[in-house]
């Protein structure tokens with residue numbers, strides 16, 4: 295990008311080449327791309343000045359959970375409007391972003407894809423109503439994995455390891471398993487089977503993990519709750 299501008303009423307630390315504004319600038323030429331990253335609850339107040347700022351060539355990308363394209367139309371004036379759901383591993387180029395828009399030109403589609411490809415992989419959704427489930431799986435998902443690291447570290451401590459060592463082992467194990475899942479084309483199921491010696495330690499651990507209610511049921515409940523919250527946000531609650 296030629297110039298990157300951040301609008302934030304606070305004082306976030308931004309890179310030297312980024313300009314910081316406390317409020318939306320008035321009378322500026324229409325930007326190429328605007329990314330809306332405020333909380334959905336503050337959007338009406340924060341974005342009131344946006345229609346006057348954007349032009350018909352501007353691409354407005356909202357990453358707000360639960361804010362529908364139909365609602366975004368009120369903020370985005372003439373601009374091309376896109377919904378995106380990224381996730382925080384984007385900070386290290388390992389994110390995954392789901393995108394959806396109606397009637398995009400091929401050019402717009404390519405530039406949006408290129409923008410998010412800088413932060414990791416990109417998928418286009420077939421329907422806007424997939425966002426609730428997508429938000430619950432990949433938007434919120436990193437937090438489930440971090441929770442797992444915390445739980446594994448705490449369990450190691452309970453099994454007698456010093457806290458620092460246990461956290462180091464738990465973190466390195468999840469990082470290593472994720473890297474293997476990325477590099478090895480086998481399914482997660484096959485990767486799991488490769489660790490699990492018949493009658494060995496892993497089998498004993500997995501049996502406990504799957505005992506009622508079991509990890510799959512807990513994860514299903516987590517995704518259902520997060521998707522439900524996404525729907526509530528869409529209804530303005």
Ligand SMILES: NC(=O)C1=CN([C@@H]2O[C@H](COP(=O)(O)OP(=O)(O)OC[C@H]3O[C@@H](n4cnc5c(N)ncnc54)[C@H](OP(=O)(O)O)[C@@H]3O)[C@@H](O)[C@H]2O)C=CC1
Nearest residue numbers: 301302303304331332333334340357358359380381382433
């Ligand atoms: N966190 C995540 O993993 C993901 C978040 N999202 C979406 O991103 C959005 C932000 O979430 P998150 O980063 O977690 O929340 P934060 O509260 O961390 O970020 C919100 C930001 O908006 C700023 N802000 C508040 N009011 C205004 C305003 N009037 N004008 C401009 N900026 C304003 C805040 O500034 P200040 O701190 O000074 O109040 C803050 O920097 C949400 O819509 C969320 O759904 C989407 C995908 C993943």
Ligand SMILES: O=C(O)[C@@H]1CCC=N1
Nearest residue numbers: 359429432433434435
């Ligand atoms: O918790 C949230 O609402 C946002 C959306 C996905 C991740 N964080």
